[in-house]
Amino acid sequence: MRKALAFSLLTIFLGGCASGPAHRDISGVWINQAAINEAAKGGNLREALLANGPNLEWQIDARHAKANYTNGFEWVEGKLMPENDGVWQVNIYGSVATDLSLNGDELIQAAGESDPQQSFVRSSINLASDAPLGTNFEHALKSAYLGGQWHVVSGKGQGNQVIFFADGRITGLPDANAYALCLAGDCASMSGEYDSLWLEQDESGAAHIFVRNGRQLEIFQALDSAKPDEMPQLYPGKREWLLEKQL
Template sequence: MRQALAVSLLALLLGGCASDPAKNDVGGIWINQVAIDAASKGGPLREALQAYGPNLEWELNTKAGQARYTNGFETIEGKIIGDGSNTTKVEFYGSAATELKRNGKQLLQVANDNEPEQVFATPKDPAPEGAPLGANFERALYSAYLGGKWKIVSGPGLGNEVQFQANGAVQGLPGADRYALCLAGDCASMSGGNDSIWLQLNGQGNSWIFVRKDQQLEIFQAVNTALADEVPSLTPGSQQWLLEKQ
């Protein structure tokens, strides 16, 4: 009996030791859920992304030693360094290593001289297999920020019910069947401090300026104030739509 108990205890101890690496494994897809939660409160999108970013999604393949992340306009690739501790280091060409730590269901990107501390989580509704890096973040953001039912209370299609889908499709908004929120990069630079959204129909579209205030969404025409040989500079023009969350 004592021998059986000893064997059982030994197996339990060995099993516990074997499971420890899995608790620290950072492999998989991780999205900046903190930024998404901040945006979902109904305020300016770029403010939330700047406050809790700049990185939006990590893809970590610990078996292959490969790491990638996106900040919304570019993809950065690095190499995972296994140092046998609870911290995973990722080396990037020409810059200092980034440290990552797993804390239960969260991934912590340790603050360094270049970037602040950032917290990531696994996506609850993953993008289809083969989707580009950043698709999981966009899918979660679109659902949290513009998900649900909206009603047009001013503008073309007055009274229509509008639904912004997590996959970038939009229904009920006249002249549009797809949309994309501007997260960073050229579209953000061109719109200054304003939030912008791309609306298109049958593959053809334009940028629009929008303002989100709690349960209301205003969409304005984007007026380019730059000269023909200058980089576009978009400012809000006349209001096209006012939508209210139902």
């Protein structure tokens, strides 16, 4: 009888331990889905990123104590410290440490001296394991912001069907077979209040200003108001294309 009782108590004890909070591995790629969702509404791109950023993607390798992030123009490498009371600390050389924690399926970056609290979700995009930092976010953003089919309402190639692919390819837009969205950094400084993108044909291209308003996308020639020895200051010139997204 005593043996049976002891076995029952041991079973309950072990069962209770098994049902307790398990250690969770935060390794993987995490993207700022809130910024992507805001951008997908079809407004100003950089305003959407700034309102929910500034960081866009984390790549974490807990086994090797690495935690790196990008804000669109710089890659920052950090050392991941072991979990303590549900919080991982990322030590970044020359900067204040950053705290990460899990809230359900979200990775939460705690508010810091200059950054607000931000949330990230695991990337569901199937890319190569050695894809550069930020690639997962860019693929997801391009799909949400420019995905689907567009129709050239006016401009060269009027009537064409245009497709912006997540990997940076583009079809249907004359004189362009590749594009890149400006997210931050020098290109953002050069275009100021305007959104900009790079259009390229066989490694020869130029910056353009664009305005997104719901289902309409206007692409303008980029003119420069800076002096020759100054950083370019781009502003919209002649409208080259008006595209409309098909339902």
